Amino acid sequence: MNYNKIFSKISRQLNKTEDTGEVATYIPELGNVDPTKFGVHLTTINQQHYHFGDSEEKFSIQSIAKVLALVLAYKQEGEKLWERVGVEPSGTSFNSLFQLEFSKGIPRNPLINSGALVISDILVGYLKNPKNDFIAFVRSISGNSDIDYCSRIAESEKLTGFRNAALINLMKSFGNIKNDIDVVLDFYFNLCSIEMTCKELSQTFLFLAAYGVNPHTNERVISISKSKRVNAIMQTCGFYDEAGEFTFKVGLPGKSGVGGGIVAILPQKYSIAVWSPRLNKKGNSSKGIKFLELFTTETEISIF
């Protein structure tokens, strides 16, 4: 299928309607991004590439990195991981602290902040040099040694991260954080500061479309079963309080970040990354979601 043609067609279509969301501004580094940026990159499991717009420009992948942290922790811990974090969608965002209290410090899933903090605690616990080892892992699955943290963004997050500090302290009070809070938060804020282009993001997630095998190296990252289960978690939990809507409209497992990026995969077929900084009210890229909805409608293929 000639995806490039479809990209152009959808882009023309989207340009007819105003892009109404707001760029995230809680840290200056995100607020300074040009809101009109738009890029998309699709990599097939046969390593064919299709792209459109600003697809080679770096942006902050933010929460998308939580999936990569989950993969590494799951690979290490296996199914006993689920004693410390659930696999259920989180319901309305406003009651995140309430749910955490009700479940005695066990987060609903690994892709909300509390869950990613537990995953960070696990990685900090067993990685020798947590930040170095984690970025090395990301570089290996992406086949790209340039990928890195953005220390400026990590610092900014730290200065405003009181809500995350509230979450981790609450979990610590329930015994579900084992390491020093400051160390875990430092790892977590770095995790969320990773920068990629659409092309890099698409390539990095391709192993999840390929049943856990890294197509760049033909090495297995995680088992078939685990890679399917990570996809399942992205499906039900990848878009905060809009996971149902994304599943309903797009029909692909995926994950969004407040930097405006979205990555989604079609098992056995492709990995696609979109970037558009304006966010809708649920905190997901407004144009990105519309693009993907039109894309699966146009190609007539989703997982359903």
Place this chain on the structure above:
Amino acid sequence: MNYNKIFSKISRQLNKTEDTGEVATYIPELGNVDPTKFGVHLTTINQQHYHFGDSEEKFSIQSIAKVLALVLAYKQEGEKLWERVGVEPSGTSFNSLFQLEFSKGIPRNPLINSGALVISDILVGYLKNPKNDFIAFVRSISGNSDIDYCSRIAESEKLTGFRNAALINLMKSFGNIKNDIDVVLDFYFNLCSIEMTCKELSQTFLFLAAYGVNPHTNERVISISKSKRVNAIMQTCGFYDEAGEFTFKVGLPGKSGVGGGIVAILPQKYSIAVWSPRLNKKGNSSKGIKFLELFTTETEISIF
């Protein structure tokens, strides 16, 4: 693939472990069922049949019927349906009334009780003879004119249905119920009283594996897009507070009922119905879920 062999194999495997759940007992009609019953029936979109155990015995499909009500209402209302009900998973069950209050009477999705009550209100509003017309619709998509309500069960539900009365009154106070409460509740309790065998249930849901076309008649029930979206809703909302777990372990869109039935579909491939009356703590068939988990593991095919 010879599914019959796989059924036997899994069944032997499951017989080695105790089935620990409890049969639903809130109405006597459900409590009287033999808890050791177990049946499974798979229908491929090419109309091949595979079955095992008590697959031709009738049981109360309960909440599974909510999907059929959704299909009929969606067919009629189109996308404006979503002004009155959402498509998001519901989070923890204990706060259902709270969420309904917070969202000013708009249920999170059409597969929880509050959502199915809104769907019932819609059907009562436009069907001439709601109960007759609805069962006629179910019979047509199942290709089976024997399927019927169980009036004894509907009556029993009515006598103990105070919680549903609380939900519908709360929604009425927000203006999201248009018809008389007693009429809607009567329709709803009948809806949940429908009885089918595993074979009938599997055949009834086959159109959702076939992109909306009824394989028995080759007539289109709903559009491709709508049928995919119904599957998406089953995926994120079909198992109450265990939707994530089912997606994670089984990886198929499906729906459960407190009668112990589960139906699931693999798009373009098959529809499978399982029945085992013992329920786990989340109210889903305990053995049914384990069976389906082993089934998609054994066949190595899920939507992920």
Place this chain on the structure above:
Amino acid sequence: MNYNKIFSKISRQLNKTEDTGEVATYIPELGNVDPTKFGVHLTTINQQHYHFGDSEEKFSIQSIAKVLALVLAYKQEGEKLWERVGVEPSGTSFNSLFQLEFSKGIPRNPLINSGALVISDILVGYLKNPKNDFIAFVRSISGNSDIDYCSRIAESEKLTGFRNAALINLMKSFGNIKNDIDVVLDFYFNLCSIEMTCKELSQTFLFLAAYGVNPHTNERVISISKSKRVNAIMQTCGFYDEAGEFTFKVGLPGKSGVGGGIVAILPQKYSIAVWSPRLNKKGNSSKGIKFLELFTTETEISIF
């Protein structure tokens, strides 16, 4: 103390600021009231009377009647009453259904709607002719045989009372309502429809300032201990989500109604009733609260 002078002084003071609240409009009978009405009546335990403004005009006492229902049920049941209803303030009003669910159908206190429905259920259960017997009790403690229900208001409440129907159905599902729901609701809506003048209201509550003895007849209504405890409940629970504020600013046990009435008592001294139909955002008479705040400031006497 010459309370009449103080009344005039405070009234002049209040007339300088705009009365900003809104009259309750959920039923037409309440919405039609002249919002500028203002009356006050104080009765001392020595039966001296002080009044100002529209103090002899009837208005709907609404929730204020819940205290009288509590008194009658408490007199009958004694301390075992508290097995079915608590004595704690209710917190934010928006989570009333949530709290009721969390406490398995036991209302936080007898002065919120759910609690008054349980009290109504108790009265319906043991009174021979519930509505007749209850109004007879109210007449006896008020020393006034004219006091009556307003059937027009009771009917109107019934037509819009879906939220109360939600509450009572939820409690019935937990087994905390013993009688037929429709019968209890009918009693409850009548209870809330009682009409009194400020003078009548002040006289009716005087026994709570007199340690449980009816000053009109010198007969004991309830024991000293019970009358103090009813005062205590009014103190912590009498003003919905504004009970703390009223205690803080006015410092007297009291109860408000959405008809714009407030009654408050100073033990061993007096009972005072105020009426002004405009309500603040918490549903209490805006001018009524301000009046009482200035009154206890001016007289320099509160329970604290």
Place this chain on the structure above:
Amino acid sequence: MNYNKIFSKISRQLNKTEDTGEVATYIPELGNVDPTKFGVHLTTINQQHYHFGDSEEKFSIQSIAKVLALVLAYKQEGEKLWERVGVEPSGTSFNSLFQLEFSKGIPRNPLINSGALVISDILVGYLKNPKNDFIAFVRSISGNSDIDYCSRIAESEKLTGFRNAALINLMKSFGNIKNDIDVVLDFYFNLCSIEMTCKELSQTFLFLAAYGVNPHTNERVISISKSKRVNAIMQTCGFYDEAGEFTFKVGLPGKSGVGGGIVAILPQKYSIAVWSPRLNKKGNSSKGIKFLELFTTETEISIF
């Protein structure tokens, strides 16, 4: 009235029933206390003293100190204090974080942990040497220069205070904490570590029974109006989720601490302090509450 005789009588009565609560054990310093300790001390506004049992033994007053911090902050800030903290009871304790989130970081009242943290933030903001200045204030109103913090307890609290860290971080994320979190927490943990005997505690709170005047020095601590309002807040918010129950049974404004102490005042009459380390399920001294209930029953005087 000869209070000593009443103390003996009640004590004999209480000794007949088992004291069933549990001593607080979340820090070792509290867990090591002899659970059978029991003391009471009453000081009248005429400076007469009555006491019983271990009334001259020091114990950790814990949350009781929150009232003293409130008094000092209220004295300084006046009514604008209430822009940052409410005066309403908090409802069920399990949803404290939820309420704080819902109210965008404004605590329900100054006597729950979140509210006391805001009060601490205010004191840290304007006191030159917060810890020194505060203890000097406490010493002045108690007329006792021996009263001091217990640094061992403060340190222990700090090591386990993750839940308080969660609360303060959440409030900081909403902008309701102005100073450095660690400085405020240090002040707060010291505040809660103050030790007093029953005699000292009773004398320290006597000014709240005397309309704001320190009876030891005849100096005014706070205005009449403010002292009444502090009493009102103790009445509705002094006993966590048991404030209604205490008001109902005892009928005096008061405050409890997890060290097993309770102080209560009868305006114009006396201040009474009780100490018994075993706590009931709501975290209040089990025997202490029973003692005070019997005391106001026996003396037949409460504020109601």
